[in-house]
Amino acid sequence: MKQKNPFSPLEFVNKQVREIPPSGIRRFFDIAATMEDVISLGVGEPDFVTPWHIRSEAVRSLEKGRTYYTANAGLMELRQEIARYQEKNIHVSYDPKTEIVVTVGASEALDGALRALVEPGDEVLIPEPSFVCYKPCTVLAGGIPVPIETKAENGFKLTPELLRNAITEKTKLLVLPYPNNPTGGIMTEEDLSLIVPIIKEANIMVISDEIYSELTYTGKHVSIATFDGMKERTVVINGFSKAFAMTGWRLGYACAHPDVLSAILKIHQYGIMSASTFSQYAAIEALKHGRADIERMKEEYNIRRKFLVDALNEMGMTCFNPYGAFYVFPSIQKFHMTSEEFCQKLLEEQRLAVVPGTAFGDSGEGYVRISYAYSKESIAKALKRLEAFAKDH
């Protein structure tokens, strides 16, 4: 009788999922976690705790017994506040009834938008280096990620040439990740004005990931949705994690044309139902009374940014001046190592953990990401170790 193969759970795992490589940041920090006395400048979340008045609103909502689901798209009051916020900050009007959905973090909004738009074989343009989620989420949505390599000498911007060269018959949409993690690059109004006609001509959609929109240091963030005819072409994604230091609350949102929004909402409804209720009540408070908190945290980030950039340049690690987010992305070219080697050695020799640029796409080779979501004291301590490393190599 023929022997049956032993049961192998792995065989049952979706092949596409199996083939997605693990996150480059994750893999590296699993090693760091096993070592002692490691200073990390690796995390991508604020070091600030959520402002107290926001936390206490969540507590109050629980005390009042508000423990039920909300509407699928989120509390109407929150959507109204989001509409007001968008109107004020990016000067685009969204109807809270039909054009806004509250999601479990901006990540869910991104995943939902990709799944709502992408069909098998569709190409999705992704400027790189950029956040690690775009590629795998595109693949899981059945699309084909097409990286666009941006350059330090262009401020890691998406230039019209780069965009034009990447567009094919199959291009469905462009992910616009600015202000950018990990480079700190931004797209100014002028930069955007140069790519808008190309997007329209190619007739593609845009997912604009604006999660770092509050953290720009040389002027106000401009959304591509403000351009004439771009509101309906763009899914604007934002959230509460970075601006209000609310990462653990898992709360974001997507704004889009009703036809697109209802598709995202359908996915959200079946997969998630609704974002957590107390987080939503906290978010209302954040939008109503959190402006001063944003400014206070931003000022602190800005101080650290200047401090870090100056120190790195002094060390001879050429550093593109980051205009947004809370990362610097210095070149490690002078060490003649790959990003992985550099980070590995830095961790082993100096117990300092930073993220290899390659975690954010192949074009991140030759760079590392250093986060300044740490106290100035931690940053100063880390810089001493980096200096010692630079001296040895």
Place this chain on the structure above:
Amino acid sequence: MEFTRKILSLLERNATYSPKDIAELLGAEESRVEEEIERLKDTGVILGTKTLINWDKIAPELTVAIIELKVTPQKGEGFDKIAREIYYFPEVRSVTLMSGGFDLSVTVVGNSMKDVAMFVGEKLSTLDTVVSTATHFVLKNYKVDGVFYTDEPEDERVITL
């Protein structure tokens, strides 16, 4: 003014910042920062620099009390004279004129509750202008001058992506 305020708020947060640190943080010339700090010292805006210490951890016997004083203000002198009579005592850490139910709030430090009580009884309540005293002993500090005295949780952030 903006520049001055920024320097002061940095120093208020961390007195160990050197002019060089501040210059780096504000993107200004070190000499300009140095001059401004000197000027602020000369004009009495910057009064001094000390270390914030949680004495409970090292000398739990140290006793701090806040004493509410009701006093009779004096002609021509108001409260200033009586305040002066009080603040020259080395046991007195702070003297503040208050609105409301009493006049002066006085912070006194001693080596025991008895010490503090004796000081109040012998030195403060015997002053001519003092009408009454009410002594409140400090049991625990939670936050002083914007600094938490409780143990705050460590950095619990993990890498998620």
